[in-house]
Amino acid sequence: MTTQDRLIETTRELLWERGYVGTSPKAIQQRAGVGQGSMYHHFTGKPDLAATALRRTAEQLRAGAGQLLAGPGTAYRRIEAYLLAERDVLRGCPIGGMTQDPEVVADPALRGPVQETFAWLGGRLAAVVAEGQAAGEFTADADPADLAAAVAAIVQGGYALARAAGSPEPFHQAVRGALALLRAR
Amino acid sequence: MTTQDRLIETTRELLWERGYVGTSPKAIQQRAGVGQGSMYHHFTGKPDLAATALRRTAEQLRAGAGQLLAGPGTAYRRIEAYLLAERDVLRGCPIGGMTQDPEVVADPALRGPVQETFAWLGGRLAAVVAEGQAAGEFTADADPADLAAAVAAIVQGGYALARAAGSPEPFHQAVRGALALLRAR
DNA sequence: GTCTATAATAGGATAGAC
């Protein structure tokens, strides 16, 4: 792995663990085992490095979710697969967590990957819901985009509840609740 | 308003706007218009002041939600009232947002008010759901605690989606989706 | 109670040697 790559991977970890404000260049350099000079040689500064790291994280998240949602099975089964995917619940979402940081939200380069990820996810989920409605699997009296947003919110909100409780259980409750509601359609 | 109160109110604002890591004692003092000495006279330090501020915010949040959930009307109407309550969506939740900060999660004095708020909210929502099931308003095939967690997660997740998008719309989509699902019970 | 020093450490970056 190149020095540049180590910087990116280390930044991805730290952003996930400590958020953007909580991640200092010094901490990145120390964990990556490189001096200051290297970091500023490859990146213009912390925002540049963080944006690069976030783009990579967003890519991987989309790849994972894309697989689950494109899989075989009914619409319900695919949404279920997405909701039941294995997650390190107490670590939270490496993309969604960024929305809490005002500096991320304020900087287009940082918010970009986050915004695009959720826009993409909403679109994919809505497409699956629409397929389910077309197949008569779900009643067609709700906007697919609304149900898609609800499913995405369950995951993001589940993380928040779990971290508040110090336990993954509230996340799983929320998912079970959402699946129970979806089955009733 | 006393100096102590101004410090608490200012800290509540800053915690909401910038989170715990992003809120410095100096910023609190400047916005409150008091010197360093005053802050350290009334509070042992930033964690103490922040914990006091969070307890007050938690109280107000519970008071507001409690009113909506205890109101008249069917279980569905009360949950609807909670979900449709007016919110400054792009500001996020002043309590739920704290879960993103590792220092808050790690400090029992800081996580306490957050944990208690969601524990209380989950209990209240579950009670309303249970009433709805008892009244035949909802089918009784789902655990009230699961549906309660789902409702709470919709709100918290809705904030995250909205801030990612830079628009309140995804929050409202998620709420509409959740209400559509609840109506089908 | 409140204020103004003062201080040790961290944050974020630049300069220049190698």
Add this chain to the structure above:
DNA sequence: GTCTATCCTATTATAGAC
């Protein structure tokens, strides 16, 4: 490309005067 040295500001307090 990578490193160390240096710089300025912010952070989070403590000390002591008023």
